[in-house]
Amino acid sequence: MATLMPFRDAIEHIKQTLTTVTTTESVPLSKAMGRILAQDVISEIDVPPAANSAMDGFAVRTSDLKDNASLTVSQRIAAGSAPMPLQSGTCARIFTGAEIPQGADAVVMQENTRQQENQITFLSQPTSHDNIRPAGQDIAAGATVFTKGKRITAIDIGVLASFGITQVEVYLPLKVGILTTGDELQSPGTPLSGGQIYNSNGPLLESLVVSSGHQVSLRLHAIDSVEATQTALKALSDCSDVIISSGGVSVGEEDHVKATIEQNGQLHLWKIAIKPGKPLVFANVYNTPFLGLPGNPSSTLVTFHLFARLALAKAAGEDLDLPKAIPVKSGFSRKGNQSRDEFLRVHINNGIATPHAQQSSGALLAASQTDGYLHIPAAHNVSPNDEFDFYPFCSF
Numbered sequence: 001m002a003t004l005m006p007f008r009d010a011i012e013h014i015k016q017t018l019t020t021v022t023t024t025e026s027v028p029l030s031k032a033m034g035r036i037l038a039q040d041v042i043s044e045i046d047v048p049p050a051a052n053s054a055m056d057g058f059a060v061r062t063s064d065l066k067d068n069a070s071l072t073v074s075q076r077i078a079a080g081s082a083p084m085p086l087q088s089g090t091c092a093r094i095f096t097g098a099e100i101p102q103g104a105d106a107v108v109m110q111e112n113t114r115q116q117e118n119q120i121t122f123l124s125q126p127t128s129h130d131n132i133r134p135a136g137q138d139i140a141a142g143a144t145v146f147t148k149g150k151r152i153t154a155i156d157i158g159v160l161a162s163f164g165i166t167q168v169e170v171y172l173p174l175k176v177g178i179l180t181t182g183d184e185l186q187s188p189g190t191p192l193s194g195g196q197i198y199n200s201n202g203p204l205l206e207s208l209v210v211s212s213g214h215q216v217s218l219r220l221h222a223i224d225s226v227e228a229t230q231t232a233l234k235a236l237s238d239c240s241d242v243i244i245s246s247g248g249v250s251v252g253e254e255d256h257v258k259a260t261i262e263q264n265g266q267l268h269l270w271k272i273a274i275k276p277g278k279p280l281v282f283a284n285v286y287n288t289p290f291l292g293l294p295g296n297p298s299s300t301l302v303t304f305h306l307f308a309r310l311a312l313a314k315a316a317g318e319d320l321d322l323p324k325a326i327p328v329k330s331g332f333s334r335k336g337n338q339s340r341d342e343f344l345r346v347h348i349n350n351g352i353a354t355p356h357a358q359q360s361s362g363a364l365l366a367a368s369q370t371d372g373y374l375h376i377p378a379a380h381n382v383s384p385n386d387e388f389d390f391y392p393f394c395s396f
C-alpha cells in the first residue's frame, strides 16, 4: 500500500510545486473588487492628510484655559475650509472633520460649553489632544498598505479610495477546467436509467471554483475509458490554467484518471492521510497543473476545501492559507481512525461540537445541514470535552 501523506505536508508540497500562472492587467478601482493584487500598494499621503476635529465644538489652546473659563470666538472652521492660525486667548468654532488651526491642541465638544453670542464658557478643563484626530492616524505616508497576493474586498476598496488610488495592478482571473468521470453519471434534467445516479460533483465543483473567485473555462464529462479521459483532459488543457477532476483516482480497473496522467504527465502525489478524501491526486497533465479529487461527493468537497482551493489560489497569485481554526470542545465519544485524520461534518452549539449522524463519504447533504469540519487527528479516540480545531464552512 502506498504511504499516506499527512495533510499539512500535502498542502505544503502542492504550494511549493505550483507557481503563479496568470499575467497581470491594470483595472480601475470600480472594477477591482474580488481581484488579486499583483503589486504592493503604498500610500503617498497621510490619511487623514491633516489633524482634524472628532467633534462639533470649539478648538482651543489648553494653556489659555488654565486660569480662564471663557474665551471669544475668533474664527469659524467648517469641514473643507483651510483654517487660519488660532489667535492666542481665543477659541475657534469647529465642526467634525474640519482641520485643526495651527496653535490649537484640543477640541471641547459643544455640550461641555455655554454659548452667549461670541463668548464661550467652558464647563470642563480639556487635556491636550482631546478630540483631535492626528494627521496619518489611519494610514501614514509611505506605508505599504496592501501586499501583492491580497484578494481585494469591499472594505479594501474603501481603504484604497481613502488614499486616492484610482487604478490597481491585478492578476488576470484563473481559468479552471473541470472534468467529471464515470459511466453511472447522468445530468440533472434527464430521467435516470438502471445503475445511474445524477452528476452532482460537476455543479458542485463549478460553484466551488466560482465562489473561490476563479473562472470556469470548460466543464466536460468522460465515461470510464482511457481514450475518453485522455480526450477530455487534452481539450481542457488547451483552454485552462489548471484542471480539477472528480472520480477515477482509486485503484479499480475503471479508474482511468491516474493511468492517463502516468502516460501524459507527471504524478506529484497520490493518497493523503485524511478521511474522507484519501486518494487525492496532484499532478501535471498535458503541461497543465492537475488536481484529481476522489469521486465520493463528500471526499470531493473536503479535498476541494483543504487542497484544491489553496492550489488554485497559488496558481492565481493569491496569498491564501487554511482558514483560522477555532478551538471547540467535543460533545461526544468516538473511536479514532488509526491512520487518517478525520474531517467530521459537525453542528456547533454553545462552543460544543456534535457530529451529523451521516458521515459517509458518499453523502453530501450532511455538509449542507452542518456548520463546518471538526478535525480529529489520526489515532485519537474522542472523549467528551476534548478540544479540537473547527473550520466553519463559511470561512472557505
Ligand SMILES: Nc1nc2c(c(=O)[nH]1)N[C@H]1C(S)=C(S)[C@@H](COP(=O)(O)OP(=O)(O)OC[C@H]3O[C@@H](n4cnc5c(N)ncnc54)[C@H](O)[C@@H]3O)O[C@H]1N2
Binding pocket: 180, 181, 182, 184, 185, 197, 198, 199, 200, 201, 202, 246, 247, 248, 249, 250, 251, 252, 255, 276, 277, 278, 279, 293, 294, 295, 296, 297, 299, 361, 362
Ligand atoms: N479497493 C479500494 N477501493 C476503494 C478505495 C481503496 O483504497 N481501495 N478507496 C475508496 C475511497 S476512500 C474513495 S474516496 C473512493 C474514490 O474513488 P474514485 O475517486 O476512483 O471515484 P469513483 O470510483 O469514480 O467514484 C466513487 C463514488 O463517487 C460517486 N461519484 C463519482 N463522481 C461523481 C459525480 N460527479 N457526482 C456524484 N457522484 C459521483 C461514484 O458513483 C461512486 O459512488 O474509492 C474507494 N474505493
Ligand code: MOO
Binding pocket: 274, 275, 276, 277, 278, 279, 294, 296, 298, 299, 361, 362
Ligand atoms: O476517502 Mo474516501 O473519501 O474515505 O471515501
